[in-house]
Amino acid sequence: MTLAKYLDDLASTGRYHFTTADAIAALGASPVAVRAAIRRRGEKGHLVSPSRGFHLIVPPEYRSLGCLPPDQFVPQLMEHLGLEYYAGLLTAASLHGAAHQAPMVFQVVVRSSRAVIRCGRVAVDFTARANVSAVAAMHLNTPRGLLRVSTAEATAFDLVGYPHLCGGLSNVATILHELADCLKEGPLLEEAAKSPLPWSQRLGYLLDVVGEVSLADALAERVCDSAKEYVPLRTRWTTADSVRSRRWRLLVNDEVDPDVDSARSHHRVAPGSSVG
Numbered sequence: 001m002t003l004a005k006y007l008d009d010l011a012s013t014g015r016y017h018f019t020t021a022d023a024i025a026a027l028g029a030s031p032v033a034v035r036a037a038i039r040r041r042g043e044k045g046h047l048v049s050p051s052r053g054f055h056l057i058v059p060p061e062y063r064s065l066g067c068l069p070p071d072q073f074v075p076q077l078m079e080h081l082g083l084e085y086y087a088g089l090l091t092a093a094s095l096h097g098a099a100h101q102a103p104m105v106f107q108v109v110v111r112s113s114r115a116v117i118r119c120g121r122v123a124v125d126f127t128a129r130a131n132v133s134a135v136a137a138m139h140l141n142t143p144r145g146l147l148r149v150s151t152a153e154a155t156a157f158d159l160v161g162y163p164h165l166c167g168g169l170s171n172v173a174t175i176l177h178e179l180a181d182c183l184k185e186g187p188l189l190e191e192a193a194k195s196p197l198p199w200s201q202r203l204g205y206l207l208d209v210v211g212e213v214s215l216a217d218a219l220a221e222r223v224c225d226s227a228k229e230y231v232p233l234r235t236r237w238t239t240a241d242s243v244r245s246r247r248w249r250l251l252v253n254d255e256v257d258p259d260v261d262s263a264r265s266h267h268r269v270a271p272g273s274s275v276g
Contacts, residue, residue, distance in 0.1 A: 050119040066120020070106035098178035152182035173258035185218040
């Protein structure tokens with residue numbers, strides 16, 4: 001069997017990925033010959049390798065992209081690498097319908113840090129979260145299988161946990177406003193228990209800022225019972241004159257300007273805040 005015939009057979013069954021070992025076994029040729037054939041097909045733009053030993057068939061409709069769309073190969077790649085994962089942050093928010101701005105990269109959360117993967121014009125960026133397997137996720141259908149995506153509630157916590165990866169706090173607040181219709185109080189509290197307490201403090205504050213008071217109230221009791229000290233709203237930057245939010249035990253050291261109709265002006269003090 002030739003490599004071309006092998007690839008045609010794979011594509012005819014809807015499978016657009018394979019490993020070098022798969023090809024060697026199917027073709028019955030030497031590893032050197034198979035790798036050379038894969039390289040030649042790659043030079044023609046018919047194959048691409050986002051990870052060592054893992055290859056994608058690039059059909060004509062995606063040749064200009066130079067890769068399959070990330071949702072069509074990330075699940076298979078994560079299985080190949082043996083990694084627990086979920087699509088998260090701005091990518092998950094977009095998949096939940098909160099697409100204020102289309103994410104520039106496909107954001108994936110895994111247990112430990114990994115280098116970004118570039119595949120043609122596609123970039124897959126990895127964020128580390130130690131308890132990735134405990135975070136609530138759901139499966140979404142793609143043309144190539146199922147993609148694991150953080151739930152709306154888990155996404156909300158990740159957005160405030162990694163605001164530097166999500167366009168900053170103002171952008172996070174805007175997305176939370178758009179995501180609010182998907183959020184439910186019970187699952188929100190369940191995710192709060194899996195996340196650092198400061199994430200609940202920041203998320204509650206931002207929900208207040210964008211007028212989602214009932215959702216914020218769901219987190220307020222946890223914060224009131226558990227938060228013993230004030231933490232900065234924006235990490236890695238503090239000012240002596242930060243406004244204190246007693247409700248959220250926060251040092252409000254940044255202005256949040258969400259791009260939503262209900263919150264057009266700059267916000268420095270959320271409900272329940274005071275100076276001191």
